[in-house]
Amino acid sequence: MPRSGAAARDRLERAALELYRERGYDQTTIAEIAARAGVTQRTFFRHFGDKREVLFHIELRQQRALAAALADVPAAAPPLTAVLLAFRSMAPGMEINRALAEARHHVIAATPALRERELAKAAALSIVVADALRGRGLPPWRATLLAEVSTAALGHAVHTWVADASADLDALIVRAFTELRAFADVTVPSA
Amino acid sequence: MPRSGAAARDRLERAALELYRERGYDQTTIAEIAARAGVTQRTFFRHFGDKREVLFHIELRQQRALAAALADVPAAAPPLTAVLLAFRSMAPGMEINRALAEARHHVIAATPALRERELAKAAALSIVVADALRGRGLPPWRATLLAEVSTAALGHAVHTWVADASADLDALIVRAFTELRAFADVTVPSA
DNA sequence: TGCGTAGTGTCAGTCTATGACACTATCGTA
DNA sequence: TACGATAGTGTCATAGACTGACACTACGCA
Known part of the structure; x- marks a missing residue:
């Protein structure tokens, strides 16, 4: 080379x-x-x-880190618990790079074209999660659904974290997953 | 005029x-x-x-329809139940335009730039839901989280629907919300 | 030493997107 | 009926994002 x-x-x-x-x-x-x-x-x-991609090259690293983290969770863990554990395992690494994350966040938040690309990267992350969930035996439809929803929760946690200098990412991730229990109370027909 | x-x-x-x-x-x-x-x-x-926006002008209509539907749900309904009801109320209108939706879907699915814009439109929809949830008394953080997650679930239902000619959108929406109950089983620390 | 390869520079060109200015169709009103 | 206000359009010019083709160069290896 x-x-x-x-x-x-x-x-x-x-x-x-x-x-x-x-x-x-x-x-x-x-x-x-x-x-x-x-x-x-x-x-x-x-x-x-x-022109946008130059700001998102680091996401590749995170994508690979997430895939590795997901693979590292013991097979015994239930699917969504595995996702939560993998997400949490990424928090320390992100806390270290907080300064860079904040700098990127300012630019991205101010630019619609970049926010759009950020969503696309989140979708890519979601595919990684979906793959892992299917690998853990979930049927495809369910795997994709839970992957997209989990990723959305992670995204919300990260956004809050990056916008608040005193926030703790790991705690926010846990909080997000905890609050998703609210779906258990939804009234659905014949259920 | x-x-x-x-x-x-x-x-x-x-x-x-x-x-x-x-x-x-x-x-x-x-x-x-x-x-x-x-x-x-x-x-x-x-x-x-x-160049992308020309394919998404109709989303404006749906955004307004969703806002109206959310406002129409009785205040007595719990927040997430209200969201589900509002989503379901949009299904019939979409079923009528299935042919157009399929045509758009083919193009969008084949074009990364358009998929990106589609995600941005979903995010816009999510803001509408978040506004409604805050209006129903949810604290902002929770409102945004549940809005993004609900919208992700809706998106998954719509994608499945548009890709499968025999699918029933309303049933898919209900199914998605039902399966989100899986979050109740997640193991989180001290909870 | 020489070969192959990945990275770069140069050049030309297409296409998206925007600003400025003039023109025109339609509506409401004097 | 005439007229002015306004929204929509055409024309022209231009910046800037992106791409293909070709030549050149630095490095690793036989």
Whole structure:
């Protein structure tokens, strides 16, 4: 393997985040990001699919971490408990990167196009969870449903956490799952 | 009020859906859509914010319908039961437009950019639900959580419905909410 | 030393999206 | 009936996101 390219990619990620924060996403051009990273526009698009993706490359790491965490939960644990445990196991790692998470959050919250991409990444995470749930024996429909709902709960916890400097992510995740018990009280026909 | 513009907007929506299906989203240009609708490119962008939005204009109608349905549920109904009732009340209207829904679904499912926008629309729907839940006395954090989770469940039901010609949307919505009771069995610390 | 490969630069081009300005159709009113 | 206000449209010009093609270069390995 020759020249790695990882260094350039890192510089691009850093430069993009800086510029998005300094002058806003819409007021930043790819040319400016590339220039700050010391490469050309064309190289930017070789590393990232589009202007948004540069902010979400780290999600790949989280996706893999989640898949690993899910695989690590003992098979004896009930499906949703396994999901909760896997989610909780990711909290410490995120707490460490809180500063970066906050910086990204500011930009994303201010930019509709980025919020959209964030939802897409959450959906990708949900697929990882669904795979794991199917692997634990849940029928596909149920697995997908519970994966999407669990991921939505996780997303809400993360959003609260990143917006509140004094919040504890792990506690929020637990709280979210706990409050979902409210569904047990819903009145449904013949049930 | 002068010239209404609604006619041109309708033609644009129709033309876009046709072309997206005929040759795919990426292979379709705004110029082609506009030409088929008998207007110029510039007029397209006056009616729709971007190339994706033209497929999601109808969601506005559904958003309003959902808000109305939520307001119509008696105040006596518990919050999540109210959400379920409101969701179910939308099923008949969607069943009527099944053909259109299927056509849109094919295009959306085949196009990542459109799936992304679909998620954004679901998030918008979730905000409507959250508003209603807060209006019913739920604390904000809980309202947002349950709104996002409920909307995720609705989305899963709708996706299943649109992909299976023999499916009954109302039954799927009920089923989704029923299966969410599984969260009651999750093991959480000190609870 | 030379070969293969991954990464990069350069160039040209297409398409999305927006701003500015002029024109036109329709409605309400004098 | 004439007229002004307003919403919709066309035209023109332009920025900026993205892509394909081709040449070049740095690094790892035989």
